[in-house]
Amino acid sequence: MTSDKKAVLFFFPEWGGMHLTAWRDPAAPQDPTMDFATIKTMVRKAEQAKFHGFFLADTLAIRHSLSSRALSRTAKAVRFEPLTLMAALSGYTEHIGLLMTASTTYNEPYHVARQFASLDHLSGGRAGWNVVTSGTPAESSNFGREAHMPHDQRYRRAGEFFEAVTGLWDSFDDDAFERDKASGRYFDPGKMHELNYRGEFLSVAGPLTVARPIQGRPVIAQAGSSDTGRAFAAGIADVIYTLQPSLEQGRTFYADVKTQVADRGRDPDHVKVLPALVTVIGRTEAEAQDMLALLDSLVDDHVGLEQLAAVLETDLSSYPLDGPVPDIQETAIGAKTRQRYFLSKAREQNMTVRELMRFAARIGAVAHTPESIADHIEEWLHADAADGFNITFADTGASLDNWLHFVVPELQRRGLFHEDYSGTTLRENLGIPRPRSRYVAEAARS
Numbered sequence: 001m002t003s004d005k006k007a008v009l010f011f012f013p014e015w016g017g018m019h020l021t022a023w024r025d026p027a028a029p030q031d032p033t034m035d036f037a038t039i040k041t042m043v044r045k046a047e048q049a050k051f052h053g054f055f056l057a058d059t060l061a062i063r064h065s066l067s068s069r070a071l072s073r074t075a076k077a078v079r080f081e082p083l084t085l086m087a088a089l090s091g092y093t094e095h096i097g098l099l100m101t102a103s104t105t106y107n108e109p110y111h112v113a114r115q116f117a118s119l120d121h122l123s124g125g126r127a128g129w130n131v132v133t134s135g136t137p138a139e140s141s142n143f144g145r146e147a148h149m150p151h152d153q154r155y156r157r158a159g160e161f162f163e164a165v166t167g168l169w170d171s172f173d174d175d176a177f178e179r180d181k182a183s184g185r186y187f188d189p190g191k192m193h194e195l196n197y198r199g200e201f202l203s204v205a206g207p208l209t210v211a212r213p214i215q216g217r218p219v220i221a222q223a224g225s226s227d228t229g230r231a232f233a234a235g236i237a238d239v240i241y242t243l244q245p246s247l248e249q250g251r252t253f254y255a256d257v258k259t260q261v262a263d264r265g266r267d268p269d270h271v272k273v274l275p276a277l278v279t280v281i282g283r284t285e286a287e288a289q290d291m292l293a294l295l296d297s298l299v300d301d302h303v304g305l306e307q308l309a310a311v312l313e314t315d316l317s318s319y320p321l322d323g324p325v326p327d328i329q330e331t332a333i334g335a336k337t338r339q340r341y342f343l344s345k346a347r348e349q350n351m352t353v354r355e356l357m358r359f360a361a362r363i364g365a366v367a368h369t370p371e372s373i374a375d376h377i378e379e380w381l382h383a384d385a386a387d388g389f390n391i392t393f394a395d396t397g398a399s400l401d402n403w404l405h406f407v408v409p410e411l412q413r414r415g416l417f418h419e420d421y422s423g424t425t426l427r428e429n430l431g432i433p434r435p436r437s438r439y440v441a442e443a444a445r446s
């Protein structure tokens with residue numbers, strides 16, 4: 001137990017609220033999903049709340065898991081392309097980290113290396129890449145593929161992809177650019193490197209057409225939870241996202257990945273484990289519960305059952321809504337972690353199909369007061385089940401305001417959260433060192 005441990009907190013926004021019906025809250029403004037002005041205001045609030053970073057998840061397909069009728073009753077069909085949005089937001093923020101997903105299955109490393117290196121320069125060293133292998137089979141048909149690559153192949157490709165991207169980021173040494181007007185030499189050619197990467201899936205020559213990122217390497221996040229995924233994350237990630245249903249399971253996961261990190265010769269303190277926490281924050285318990293109850297009451301049964309089927313990859317509509325959740329086998333291709341999370345919650349709480357359906361519509365959200373969420377964060381931090389959290393709000397606005405005005409002061413009062421940003425880059429704010437270029441490290445060894 002480390003009693004001086006402070007939480008790393010990321011804001012993980014769903015602009016229109018995570019709950020399936022949040023956009024219908026009569027008191028909420030028009031859904032802001034495609035409204036840049038509102039998104040800008042929310043991100044500035046997140047920066048005022050001193051979140052270390054904010055993280056945009058992404059999927060490269062519309063939700064085929066919901067029928068068009070069900071999808072048309074949610075605010076989940078459209079969203080901004082995250083890199084474009086991040087680039088715009090980088091100009092309206094100064095401190096908060098800007099992390100986003102890019103798929104290693106449906107991209108080329110040269111694209112991703114250029115994009116994240118550019119975002120890192122644009123933002124003064126605040127970029128982060130969530131390396132995903134794409135768990136959504138529907139993505140394949142948007143990229144001319146007949147089928148989604150199997151899980152193990154996706155991870156093998158991801159390993160190559162990571163090697164190639166990080167190699168490309170080292171194309172130019174940090175001090176390569178002389179820009180010497182008198183001699184006429186813009187950069188030192190001895191400090192430019194060709195990667196010439198060749199693997200089973202990918203080949204890329206380099207060099208990259210962007211200078212080395214300000215952070216050397218943007219912060220790397222990963223959310224793999226299968227055995228293959230955990231091993232991959234332990235080898236490459238600075239931040240590990242996860243979904244953990246209970247403190248005990250959280251502790252087991254934390255101990256496992258930290259051990260794997262150490263086994264790879266990496267410092268476990270430099271890898272931050274952040275479970276996701278979906279919540280509604282009320283000033284009182286009743287206020288938070290009322291908000292969740294209101295959103296639950298707006299769930300259409302058909303939409304709720306389809307959403308549940310999308311998570312479980314199993315249709316439960318033939319089972320009685322008020323009967324117990326039946327035994328379900330895990331499926332191989334999709335997001336194993338989410339299935340496990342929902343099924344283990346259902347078992348733990350003896351849920352009926354209707355209760356699990358509501359839990360799915362809430363995307364797991366739990367009602368909290370500023371004190372109860374601070375208790376939760378404190379408990380997980382001190383039990384070594386987390387280094388912090390990825391915070392998502394189920395509703396469209398009140399929770400973010402309550403977080404800023406009540407949760408942050410409570411956490412700071414307890415010594416659980418930083419008083420201010422301590423550095424200028426995201427790495428500095430997370431206390432994670434800037435990696436040396438592989439070429440400089442090699443030269444130092446020889």
Ligand SMILES: Cc1cc2nc3c(=O)[nH]c(=O)nc-3n(C[C@H](O)[C@H](O)[C@H](O)COP(=O)(O)O)c2cc1C
Pocket residue numbers: 056057058059101130131132133134135136222223224225226227228229230241242243276334335336337338390
């Ligand atoms: C907090 C969190 C965020 C995630 N964000 C994305 C995302 O943006 N895009 C995506 O395709 N998968 C995302 N995932 C899914 C993971 O990348 C991963 O595929 C999933 O946890 C299953 O693990 P596995 O791939 O090792 O089986 C996320 C998972 C978590 C827990």
